[in-house]
Amino acid sequence: MTQSPRRDTIAAIATAPGRGGVGVVRISGTGLAELGLTLAGKPLKPRHAHYADFRSSDGELIDQGLALFFPGPHSFTGEDVLELQGHGGPVVMQMLLRRCLELGARLAEPGEFTRRAFLNDKLDLAQAESVADLIDAGSEAAARSALRSLAGAFSGEIHTLVEQLINLRMLVEATLDFPEEDIDFLEAADARGKLASLHGQLQKVFGTARQGSLLREGMHVVLIGQPNVGKSSLMNALAGEDVAIVTDIAGTTRDTVRELIQLDGVPMHIIDTAGLRQTDDTVEQIGIARTWAAVEKADLALLLIDSREGITEHDRDILGRLPERLPRVHVFNKVDLTGEAVGHAEEDGHAVLRLSAKAGLGLDELKRTLLDMVGWGGTDAGVFLARERHLDAIRRAASHLETAALVWQQVELFAEELRLAQNALASITGEFSADDLLGEIFSRFCIGK
Ligand code: GDP
Ligand code: ZN
Numbered sequence: 436m437t438q439s440p441r442r443d444t445i446a447a448i449a450t451a452p453g454r455g456g457v458g459v460v461r462i463s464g465t466g467l468a469e470l471g472l473t474l475a476g477k478p479l480k481p482r483h484a485h486y487a488d489f490r491s492s493d494g495e496l497i498d499q500g501l502a503l504f505f506p507g508p509h510s511f512t513g514e515d516v517l518e519l520q521g522h523g524g525p526v527v528m529q530m531l532l533r534r535c536l537e538l539g540a541r542l543a544e545p546g547e548f549t550r551r552a553f554l555n556d557k558l559d560l561a562q563a564e565s566v567a568d569l570i571d572a573g574s575e576a577a578a579r580s581a582l583r584s585l586a587g588a589f590s591g592e593i594h595t596l597v598e599q600l601i602n603l604r605m606l607v608e609a610t611l612d613f614p615e616e617d618i619d620f621l622e623a624a625d626a627r628g629k630l631a632s633l634h635g636q637l638q639k640v641f642g643t644a645r646q647g648s649l650l651r652e653g654m655h656v657v658l659i660g661q662p663n664v665g666k667s668s669l670m671n672a673l674a675g676e677d678v679a680i681v682t683d684i685a686g687t688t689r690d691t692v693r694e695l696i697q698l699d700g701v702p703m704h705i706i707d708t709a710g711l712r713q714t715d716d717t718v719e720q721i722g723i724a725r726t727w728a729a730v731e732k733a734d735l736a737l738l739l740i741d742s743r744e745g746i747t748e749h750d751r752d753i754l755g756r757l758p759e760r761l762p763r764v765h766v767f768n769k770v771d772l773t774g775e776a777v778g779h780a781e782e783d784g785h786a787v788l789r790l791s792a793k794a795g796l797g798l799d800e801l802k803r804t805l806l807d808m809v810g811w812g813g814t815d816a817g818v819f820l821a822r823e824r825h826l827d828a829i830r831r832a833a834s835h836l837e838t839a840a841l842v843w844q845q846v847e848l849f850a851e852e853l854r855l856a857q858n859a860l861a862s863i864t865g866e867f868s869a870d871d872l873l874g875e876i877f878s879r880f881c882i883g884k
Contacts, residue, residue, distance in 0.1 A: 445543035446535040449883035455523030467515035479504035513555025546880025560865025576700030576815040577650040589819035644821035653702030660739035662710030665768040668792035670707040736763040742773045832859040
């Protein structure tokens with residue numbers, strides 16, 4: 436990446452809004468030694484904590500706290516960075532920030548510190564994204580995985596693949612100069628074997644990244660079925676508290692209710708829906724329309740069935756309307772009333788569970804089935820937090836490699852597919868990223884990051 440031009444000085448409150456023991460104002464730019472001297476009233480030794488009085492332009496005391504100076508390029512952003520730690524009240528922080536603006540800084544945009552770190556080659560794009568993911572992590576497993584990405588585990592895997600891809604490209608492009616012998620040459624160099632090995636490694640990285648993406652995005656599990664089969668009861672049993680209203684009056688859940696739970700550290704959005712039945716009640720009809728909307732976005736559907744009734748004509752209607760791509764589990768509820776054994780089975784190519792939401796029977800089986808069905812490997816060890824953008828890039832790279840394997844005898848096409856595969860992979864670490872992609876990624880950060 437080319438060295439970036441000198442940038443203006445930016446400042447923001449880096450700590451969360453509200454009251455806290457300590458609050459931090461962060462400043463990044465050039466010539467911050469002087470700004471530090473003015474603000475703290477004394478020269479700041481690099482990477483030392485100085486206890487200082489922060490004063491306004493007319494010498495009035497704003498706060499007393501610590502000032503830290505990190506001269507570029509050995510700082511988070513690669514520029515001069517100044518951190519002012521004061522008392523974490525919103526008014527004090529605002530006054531301190533305003534003072535920095537008076538001294539020539541401007542207010543930072545969301546994610547601008549991290550963006551500068553990226554532009555100054557302190558982090559690649561996947562690492563920069565993991566900064567935001569670490570802050571947003573919804574579980575310990577997600578936090579550990581984000582940290583792994585931040586430390587470069589994911590980028591490292593991608594770099595290894597890109598390097599091998601470059602070697603293969605050099606091989607293929609070298610033969611373009613000798614059209615008579617190209618195919619023999621490629622065979623002798625085992626170009627196809629190398630291609631297959633790359634594809635295999637890519638699949639492995641995809642698997643790990645997909646686990647990471649599960650930790651980040653969570654799964655959307657929708658509960659559907661006729662009124663009164665026990666959807667809300669199951670939702671409550673999974674969530675461990677009464678989040679949905681349970682009654683024996685059919686049609687009680689008229690809207691979709693969502694609950695975020697953690698299974699094994701994997702976030703699951705459980706969506707309880709209105710019972711699906713023919714109705715003239717307008718409110719209930721709206722609830723039913725929302726149910727279908729939730730189904731459209733779900734990753735997994737649990738169709739609840741009353742064990743005493745078995746699958747009815749009506750259930751078959753519902754099943755027929757589910758999108759083909761949507762994995763589903765048939766859950767026979769209320770086995771406490773029929774005396775059937777709880778458990779898990781495979782019938783006609785889909786999972787079948789027997790349980791009782793009300794009596795709390797068979798819930799562990801259900802949880803295990805959910806985790807299996809979303810492809811959770813059972814542990815976050817070695818998993819790095821990935822985003823849908825990364826998965827998409829890996830998928831594109833894999834599909835170019837697959838095409839490459841088909842056209843390898845047409846060396847020019849072969850070379851072109853390899854080039855496209857490399858571009859797709861490189862977009863993960865941001866080597867060839869368009870400005871609008873960067874804008875989109877960094878604008879989702881919080882201010883001060
Ligand atoms: P929904 O309309 O599908 O959401 O069903 P609810 O969860 O509101 O439950 C309807 C009725 O069935 C309530 O009276 C529940 O207490 C009852 N129920 C739900 N699950 C079970 C179960 O496993 N066993 C028994 N005996 N009753 C259940
Ligand atoms: Zn309900």
